Amino acid sequence: MINHLRTLVEATGPSGSEEDVVQLVVNAVRPHADTLDVDAFGNVVVVRRAAHDDARRCIISAHMDEVGFRVYKIGADGFLRLEKLGGFDDRILLAQRVWIRTDSGERLLGIIGSKSAHLLGDNDRSSIVPYAHLYVDIGARSREEVISMGVAIGDPVGFVGSLTELGHQTGRYTAHALDDRAGCAVLLTLLERYEDTPPPVTLILVFSVQEEIGLRGVQALARHLQSDVALALDMTAADDTPEFSSPHLQLGAGPTIKIMDSSTQAHPAIRRGLLAAAEKRGVPVQREVLKGIGTDAGALQYLGQGVPTGAVSVVNRYTHSPVEVLDSRDLVGAVSLLEGFLQDLGNLELGFTSLDEKPSA
Known part of the structure; x- marks a missing residue:
């Protein structure tokens, strides 16, 4: 997974110019895909079929573009x-x-x-240069x-940047574009898990484009893809550095299960399924409530007439900067969480609520 990530962050692929990343992803998935397509937007759509045609279908999307x-x-x-x-x-x-x-x-x-520095005036030292003046x-x-x-x-x-480990044997890495090349590396690793054995559900992996400028790539896919469940796999913002007194999301404490953000209220069945999969397999997770962020889940939830949708995130320090930082244990946890969720998905009750139960007072 780290090797995948190291390769992916070397590419330059801001929104709308993801061609180099697309080529890397296509080369990596081709040996493991039952079908592979790159659409007009540039989204890479990979299908790995379950053994049975009537198995459920699950879409998982991670975006290739960078700010x-x-x-x-x-x-x-x-x-x-x-x-x-x-x-x-x-x-x-x-x-x-x-x-x-x-x-x-x-x-x-x-x-x-x-x-x-020798030419700075007092105003220069106390002001922020707006990007339009750069x-x-x-x-x-x-x-x-x-x-x-x-x-x-x-x-x-x-x-400019490359993947580099902080300190010595910390398992924490820095690079630009970890958001969301790390999610792409997780999906590549997940796909490789089913190299010899079909997945328990038909797996549709989307490596999307133009997420950072309004979820545009997945919006196009949402008009025609069909699935029983949809997940976004993205990065989220850590607040465990000295600027914050009471951290909500911490590096190394496990992947997060989305509760809500600016684009999505995660479907209760998906929340329950992810939490149960984590507990069953002993995967530490964090619950994410972060209003100031959005993911591909915000567009995926509109598949067809609406589909149960959620998101899994990897915690990231210094987001949207050249020195983003993640913990490799959170990447490993994300793979384990998704693999467990897919294993359980065939029997997961996907209704928003049970009509047999009386509503709470």
Whole structure:
């Protein structure tokens, strides 16, 4: 799983420009898929069939795109201006290394410039530079030189980085784009578990695009995919660092089971099924209530006439930054949780409530 993640985070794939990630995913899933499709949006849809045609169907979606930018303007002075893709904290953007990916597929190194410390005034030290005022230095002296390098308006821009372990044998790793390449690595590992034996239900794995700019990839799929159950697999924000006095979600305490976020109220049957699968197998989990986040589950819940939907997340520090951090134990726990849920899904009661029971007073 870590090897999958290491490979995936090396690619530059902001929303709408996920081509390199798509190719990596397709190469990884092809040996294990019964069917494989890349749709017009760029979503990769992989089906691994159960042994029986009447088995239930479960969709699990993880997104391939990362937050990033596009080249908005090429100045006469050779500096690039950027437009955002996804949500950023502008405070973290100064002095970051970025890749600019040209139409030829070549990546050029650039730096988001900042004033030298010796030239800062009092106002500079106490203010945040809005992203619209930022510029990227690729070493060019003029617009013509930029164009000669193959850079064009609209080219995708993403953070530079590679997967690196923090400290020594901590099992905690940092990289950009862990959100949600880590979810993709979990799905690849889950699929490999069924290399020799069919899954207990028909498994539809979606590696989606454009999640960071409004769940757009999965919205397109929701119009025609059919399933009995849908899950999103994504990252969620840890609040276990010194800034917070009472953490809700902690690194290394297990994957989270979504209760609610801004896009989804998890279906009670899915919550119950995930919690039961975790308890049965001794997988530590955390309950997630986080209003300031959304996942592909927000679109998947509208499959057909509506489908029981939930989400599993991996806790992530410093989200939407070049230095996101996760704990590999949470990745392992996510695989175990999903595998257990799929094993139990055939017998899981999927009704919103039982009509045989009297409502509580």
